[in-house]
Amino acid sequence: MDLFLNRLFDGFTLGAIYAVVALSLVLIFKATTLINFATGELAALGGYLTFVFWDHWLPIWIAIFCSMALLAVLGGVVERVLIRPFDPSDHLPVVLITLGLAYVILASDQAIFGNQPRGAPSPFPVGPEDYISIGGARLFYYTIGIVATLAVMVGVLFLILNRTKVGLAFRAVSSNVEAARLVGIRTGRTLQFGWAISAAFGALGASLVMSRTNLVPTYMGQLLVFSFAAAALGGLDSLGGALVGGLIVGQVQAVGIGYLQGVPGFAWVQPLSLTFAFLIILIVLLVKPAGLFGTRRVARV
Amino acid sequence: MSIVDEDTAPDGAVSGKITLDVSGLEASYGPVEVLRGIDFQVPEGQVVVILGANGAGKTTILRALCGGLAYFKPKGRVLFDGKDITTTDTAEIVRMGMAHVPQGRGTFPELSVDDNMLAGAYTRKDPENLRGDMETYYELFPVLGERRRQHAGSLSGGEQQMLAVARALMSNPRLMLLDEPSLGLAPLVIQSLFRTFADLNRDHHTTMLLVEQNANLALDISSYGYVLEAGTIVLEGTSEELRADPAVQEAYLGA
Numbered sequence: 001m002d003l004f005l006n007r008l009f010d011g012f013t014l015g016a017i018y019a020v021v022a023l024s025l026v027l028i029f030k031a032t033t034l035i036n037f038a039t040g041e042l043a044a045l046g047g048y049l050t051f052v053f054w055d056h057w058l059p060i061w062i063a064i065f066c067s068m069a070l071l072a073v074l075g076g077v078v079e080r081v082l083i084r085p086f087d088p089s090d091h092l093p094v095v096l097i098t099l100g101l102a103y104v105i106l107a108s109d110q111a112i113f114g115n116q117p118r119g120a121p122s123p124f125p126v127g128p129e130d131y132i133s134i135g136g137a138r139l140f141y142y143t144i145g146i147v148a149t150l151a152v153m154v155g156v157l158f159l160i161l162n163r164t165k166v167g168l169a170f171r172a173v174s175s176n177v178e179a180a181r182l183v184g185i186r187t188g189r190t191l192q193f194g195w196a197i198s199a200a201f202g203a204l205g206a207s208l209v210m211s212r213t214n215l216v217p218t219y220m221g222q223l224l225v226f227s228f229a230a231a232a233l234g235g236l237d238s239l240g241g242a243l244v245g246g247l248i249v250g251q252v253q254a255v256g257i258g259y260l261q262g263v264p265g266f267a268w269v270q271p272l273s274l275t276f277a278f279l280i281i282l283i284v285l286l287v288k289p290a291g292l293f294g295t296r297r298v299a300r301v
Numbered sequence: 302m303s304i305v306d307e308d309t310a311p312d313g314a315v316s317g318k319i320t321l322d323v324s325g326l327e328a329s330y331g332p333v334e335v336l337r338g339i340d341f342q343v344p345e346g347q348v349v350v351i352l353g354a355n356g357a358g359k360t361t362i363l364r365a366l367c368g369g370l371a372y373f374k375p376k377g378r379v380l381f382d383g384k385d386i387t388t389t390d391t392a393e394i395v396r397m398g399m400a401h402v403p404q405g406r407g408t409f410p411e412l413s414v415d416d417n418m419l420a421g422a423y424t425r426k427d428p429e430n431l432r433g434d435m436e437t438y439y440e441l442f443p444v445l446g447e448r449r450r451q452h453a454g455s456l457s458g459g460e461q462q463m464l465a466v467a468r469a470l471m472s473n474p475r476l477m478l479l480d481e482p483s484l485g486l487a488p489l490v491i492q493s494l495f496r497t498f499a500d501l502n503r504d505h506h507t508t509m510l511l512v513e514q515n516a517n518l519a520l521d522i523s524s525y526g527y528v529l530e531a532g533t534i535v536l537e538g539t540s541e542e543l544r545a546d547p548a549v550q551e552a553y554l555g556a
Contacts, residue, residue: 165423172420175409182367182407183472184395184424295411 005137007258013143015250016150020205021227022242027198030237031174031191037098039202040224041105046071046203047210048109051120060123064207068200075199079192109217122211146208170194229277232284235294318345320476320508325377328365335361337532346506350519352553353529359512360404363478367401368394396424398475402465410454414445414464417453421468438467459490476508483515498522516553520544
């Protein structure tokens with residue numbers, strides 16, 4: 001039982017991180033039907049920035065906040081300079097652009113920080129004794145902290161989207177961009193806002209997880225696969241779906257694979273977490289492409 | 302039978318100002334020439350109608366007025382309250398006071414009716430009045446008030462059309478562009494909707510440019526009209542004159 005609970009808690013930790021990055025993906029997809037392939041690398045940049053700020057004497061939460069702010073600005077710049085000049089109905093140029101951006105950031109990180117993994121700080125206590133005992137299992141403060149942070153960020157996002165004018169504009173653009181122009185919404189600026197929030201979320205996820213995974217230029221790119229599986233599972237245009245999807249993928253990885261590898265003959269399963277994430281994506285696309293909560297594409301005649 | 306009787310018929314010129322002045326408007330989608338040089342005017346406080354069959358170019362005119370650059374390179378000149386908006390961006394034109402109710406409703410299907418209305422008021426700078434105005438329009442269209450928390454996509458065609466009109470009104474427009482508002486609606490709904498247009502024009506002096514195939518009702522509520530065929534204006538006159546014209550009767554009034 002305690003083994004199960006440990007795995008369950010671990011699933012929440014992973015799930016929350018996947019959800020934060022999945023939200024980053026979904027925010028952009030919802031508004032533009034574009035996949036931002038640079039999501040992982042932008043997030044990693046945020047993680048490195050947090051590390052650099054912390055390394056220069058800033059308290060960890062201030063460092064995270066500054067990193068999120070800088071990434072928000074960068075997200076806005078990316079939309080204005082790299083995305084807006086292109087015809088929104090033709091996805092191919094933008095796919096190539098975001099892939100190119102990913103490589104540029106990756107190469108820059110490698111050049112500046114090197115490929116050696118380095119240990120990174122955590123905003124929550126991560127000592128071996130920093131847990132609460134529940135049912136014989138250990139619920140680490142780290143887990144509680146990450147889930148709480150996710151809850152706060154989701155709350156903030158909800159308030160922004162539903163109680164502010166720019167949030168209304170964002171939802172309007174996501175719903176019907178033509179009609180949005182006809183009510184006087186400046187769609188370019190609204191999308192810029194979406195990209196900024198998306199980048200900030202990525203930076204947050206990267207900053208929260210770096211103590212666990214260690215900082216290495218590719219660390220968020222790999223995580224992106226899990227977050228993409230989570231977003232696809234939940235529905236690429238559903239923010240709530242990103243949360244649920246993140247949770248499920250996290251639990252599948254922690255509990256599902258955790259147990260499976262204990263079954264005789266199945267020890268080979270552990271390194272295949274990534275494969276299972278890809279499998280989830282594949283199954284979702286084959287069986288229910290809209291995901292659990294996404295809207296099916298209905299052609300408007 | 303006219304839905305507008307003598308007491309409620311639109312009156313003559315209100316102020317003499319021309320809200321919309323279009324001259325020499327040309328538009329092509331690639332090699333296909335859709336508008337071949339159009340001139341028309343909408344005086345302030347009037348309802349003007351452009352009649353035409355499918356493919357005549359009616360929707361293209363409205364798109365050209367509302368920021369055609371998104372679709373094509375319009376040529377000619379469009380003056381809105383005297384200002385040249387021929388190449389102005391859509392959102393800016395809307396901020397200047399033009400409201401466009403497009404064909405196909407143009408609502409935000411995932412948003413609630415309330416949020417659609419709030420979105421319509423996006424360009425306004427007086428947030429304290431928004432709720433009051435919403436209630437006014439909910440009284441004008443009671444069925445919208447009943448469904449204010451529903452997703453706009455779950456409304457019927459007629460209800461979505463009403464929502465699109467109410468949403469356009471929320472911006473306190475100087476000019477309303479209506480693109481075939483009768484399309485796809487049941488006859489009773491169309492009657493009620495057009496009666497509302499007549500009321501708005503009579504009571505609030507809302508200036509309207511109406512583009513329609515349904516000539517009967519359109520001529521009822523308008524004071525002046527143009528007939529569009531294959532990209533050119535072939536006839537214009539007061540609504541009475543058009544109604545009496547045998548060619549119009551044959552082509553658009555089923556005489």
